[in-house]
Amino acid sequence: MSGAVQRPAAFLDRDGVVNHDDGYMGTRERIRWMPNAAKAIRRLNDAGYFVFFFTNQSGVARGFFTEAELNILHDWMRAELAAQGAVVDDVRYCPHHPEGTVAGYLEDHHWRKPAPGMIHDLMEHWPVRHAGSFVIGDRASDIEAGRAVGLPGFLFAGGDLDAFVAEVMAQTSVR
Template identity: 35%
Template sequence: MNKALFLDRDGIINIDHGYVHKIENFEFVDGIFELCQLAISKGYQIFVITNQAGIARGYYDKQTFEALSQWMVSKFEEQNVSIGKVYYCPHHPDKGVNEFVMSCDCRKPEPGMIMQAQQEYSIALADSIFIGDKISDMQAASNAGIETRILVDSRYTNESNIVDLAGVSRVDSLKQALGLIG
């Protein structure tokens, strides 16, 4: 069995400007390449797990998202970081303009994308790590059985929306998360 580092995209890999879908708006978060290089040196495979409701809302289409993802993966490769796969959920349960408006088992906090990666890559989820910036990231990781969950504080983690975060490590930045990659 393999161990994985699962990363949310917006807010963890790139600065979250809201529905980022163009290369010119994609800014890597400081420390993301260093974090991934460390994880690889410790035997982790890297996967991206991202909700992309902008597709359901009609802000961009799947092809645009996939092209941006290919560009992003190539930028990681330039830094000697291999991304196993980018998993994304194009759905939203009630907001949107197309066939992707629906409930599903892949939209975080549901664990569907993580479980798909686990099946496709024989991942030992109990030995894996999830880093995200939203409570739904932590819930999806917990629902999948990932014990090491790292929440990077963001505009989505103010004290009023914090629910049960037992077992979650909270950090201010990716640089602080480096010490939690074991």
């Protein structure tokens, strides 16, 4: 990665930020997009940010859906957004939960928010510039994950995601 141009990144939680959190979202039929989600991601793209989803998905550990089904959902979400000119550069998810029921997923994994493992992994695989990067989440655990790597976090309570992103960008822009 040496020599790659560093860019700031927006680390977006999925459920409750990009789409409504209706509980264990394993299939596209259940996805209800947050208002102006694609427009918000396009705004970030146009400003030169990497856009990443980082999401706890304990529904895998709980047996509600498989990792394969989750990956199909993420591919579909990225394609739906891309059709509107909104590019999600990469996705990280944590399928683990210590209270799950599916063998192999029953741990408090270092990727599970509030731990910062997903953010660390994305920063290792992409030329992320720390300055100007930020986290948007709908829970304290999202914000704590960002804080653990020194990134500002912004708590999203729902509504127009594009207006919220515009405000966050105004507060975090590095000239």
